[in-house]
Amino acid sequence: MSITAKNIWKRFDGKAVLRGVTVEAPTGALVALLGPSGSGKTTLLRIIAGLEVADSGAVQFHDDDITRHSARDRNMGFVFQHYALFRHMTVFENVAFGLRVRRWPEQKVRDRVHELLNLVKLPEMAARYPAQMSGGQRQRIALARALAPEPKVILLDEPFGALDAQVREELRHWLRRFHDQFHVTSIFVTHDQEEAFEVADRVIVMHDGKVEQAGTPAEVFEHPVNEFVMKFLGRVN
Numbered sequence: 001m002s003i004t005a006k007n008i009w010k011r012f013d014g015k016a017v018l019r020g021v022t023v024e025a026p027t028g029a030l031v032a033l034l035g036p037s038g039s040g041k042t043t044l045l046r047i048i049a050g051l052e053v054a055d056s057g058a059v060q061f062h063d064d065d066i067t068r069h070s071a072r073d074r075n076m077g078f079v080f081q082h083y084a085l086f087r088h089m090t091v092f093e094n095v096a097f098g099l100r101v102r103r104w105p106e107q108k109v110r111d112r113v114h115e116l117l118n119l120v121k122l123p124e125m126a127a128r129y130p131a132q133m134s135g136g137q138r139q140r141i142a143l144a145r146a147l148a149p150e151p152k153v154i155l156l157d158e159p160f161g162a163l164d165a166q167v168r169e170e171l172r173h174w175l176r177r178f179h180d181q182f183h184v185t186s187i188f189v190t191h192d193q194e195e196a197f198e199v200a201d202r203v204i205v206m207h208d209g210k211v212e213q214a215g216t217p218a219e220v221f222e223h224p225v226n227e228f229v230m231k232f233l234g235r236v237n
């Protein structure tokens, strides 16, 4: 299912942080929102998630206008860099959380949680608390939790930002695998161009509340449309 944000404007304290942004994530695509810090990526993702309200513009899920739907009604999975897991809950309870909110029967909850923990290859971690795991393991659990309620869309905000290079690399592959296996449409925020270019099907380059360029990694890398994109990619003519 495709996700579109159309002509989104958003101000904080009188300052426009999104200035008429339009982005599209086609059905089944893994899309990177790439840009320097402060360009409006997180705000845009939060508006798509329903966690923040735009001043104007629309969010569409396939043919449905979901601009006024609550985050819960949008049924999207989230993975954030920090506070990805509830610290006072075990791994099992964390992954079960979204299923219980949706009132899945308890036996189905147990089956689904164990299925997901097996999938992220951490079945023995069910009774642990987040503090007893590594950062990489925590983000694998966070992915499992996001995927558990069978969402059609996954939104990730700098999901691997706090981790070291090798773990980041490993998690990129997990993300790609799950994205494909679950047939979801995914949008992830990153300021790391290597991450965006390696893992995404489409890259959207943002700067100062606007989209500078959108295209496949090859299109953006080989044909930067302007000075900003060229510089941001570290390309010099």
Ligand code: ADP
Residues within 6 Å of the ligand: 012, 013, 017, 035, 036, 037, 038, 039, 040, 041, 042, 043, 044, 189
């Ligand atoms: P990015 O994710 O690209 O780093 P953000 O969307 O986080 O960008 O932020 C864009 C701008 O909006 C920044 O200048 C930031 O300080 C500002 N901003 C974000 N959220 C808020 C908020 N809740 N209140 C005031 N300003 C905000």
